[in-house]
Amino acid sequence: MLNKDQYNQEEYNNYYQQETQGAEISQGSGEPSGGKGAIFAVLGLVILGVGGYFGYTALSSGGDAPTDESLVVQHEVEPPATSIQVAEEEDVQESKKPAPSDAEEIVQNVATDNPKMSPEEIAKVVQMVMTQMNKNPEEVIEKVETKSESDTALISALSGTDVDSVSEEGNSDKSLEETLNSIEETQNTTIKQSSAKVDTYNKVNVESSSSTDELSQLSSQISSLMEENSEPVSKTSTSNSNKNYTESIKKEVVTRSNEMRVIVVKKGDTLGKIAKRAYGNVMEFKKIYRANPEILNRPDRIYIGQKLRIPK
């Protein structure tokens, strides 16, 4: 027992420590220090840069290319997000690199084109390129594209085409979803139609008269016997408990008849119209809608032949 208590105490201490640590961490994150603030700032800049890069690639690849928002939305919706995410990560890596690597390549190209250029001249060219990139990045990208075809191919392969393909996939999936939905809807409607044909209550109305078979004769004999002796029976029911029970049963019948109010939807009916008929108020349609969760999926969709419960 002692060991168990010790163990429990240790476990409790462990949890306590974890909780306090968690609290400390949360406190720390609540008030970021200077170093942490800098890291967040850098992260924010990187995110901004990535966003900007995507915007530029989208613009450069043509007006049709979707924006990042569409991508994000589709990521949320579509399951093949893993592959897209991979592509995106690669983009991010690329987006981090392009400015320096492209500049270096331009420098290299320039250097190879003009082997006689001095290092100072090369440095000037680099500076020019860098300033141009900062001022008007689109032009630089255009230049990069025109100068290094392999890079543009790579960039477009990684960004533009991927985005296009993703969007296409997204569209196709969207259309697929739509078709699936429509199929489901049609299935639902067919089910509803079929269920409208079959009496889902499976009740048969019978008039207890004009039948000569032994069973119905027996039934009528019994019922006539009940009617003859209905008064003496009620008088002879001596015990109070029986009376109470019969009373409660009768009460249940009243409750039941209130619960059992069922109407059949006819042509031109809406929930509002039914509510107006039942309660005198169109807005009471919600009451009917809530009382028939198995039958009604939407308050504006009811079908002829549906049997709706009308609560009191």
Add this chain to the structure above:
Amino acid sequence: MKRLLLLPLATSFLLGNANHVTVKISDDLAYAYTTDSGKKIKIERIQDTSNHLTDDYAKTSRPCPPFCIQPTKIHPDIENIAELEIIDFMKNKVATNKGVIIDARLKSWFELETIPSAINIPFPVMQNASKKKAELIFKILGMKVEDNGNWNFENAKELAVFCNGVWCEQSAHFMSGMLKYNYPTSKLHYYRSGFQGWKLLGLTTIVHKEIKK
């Protein structure tokens, strides 16, 4: 010869029809027939597999007492039966006038909805019946009074008694009246699941008087 040729056709047609039934009564029984008020009634189950009970037989809670969960047995010698036995009872006992299904609920409940071919003897009638009244009822049910005044139950009908279900004590009250005047226990059967059990399986019901809004 023609009959010989037609026989397999007819049987295949019947079997084919039976195979179309999605929700059968049992593995080898798609539907059954009985009569109620001189009308042939097909007993089948609701075929819509998305159907749910919405009326008061889907209700879980009523005040107890009086609506308490009933013990399994009313009497050690009274046999308990279920839906398949009820359908069998319709075929072998009701159709041959050897048995009757008794709805022991009040008339208003009986009229609202009941099991096909059932007749109504409200439980207070039997529970509070005088000997004279019991004699009258038993005579209708096939009991004979011998010359020496003894009651002979030899040809008395078998009774399958039900009420609203496992939360309903009306069958027990009915049975108490029957046992008081020595109706043979071998001729009494208790369908404990009652009307709720019947409804829960989507089996065909009879409406004698529909409540209209």
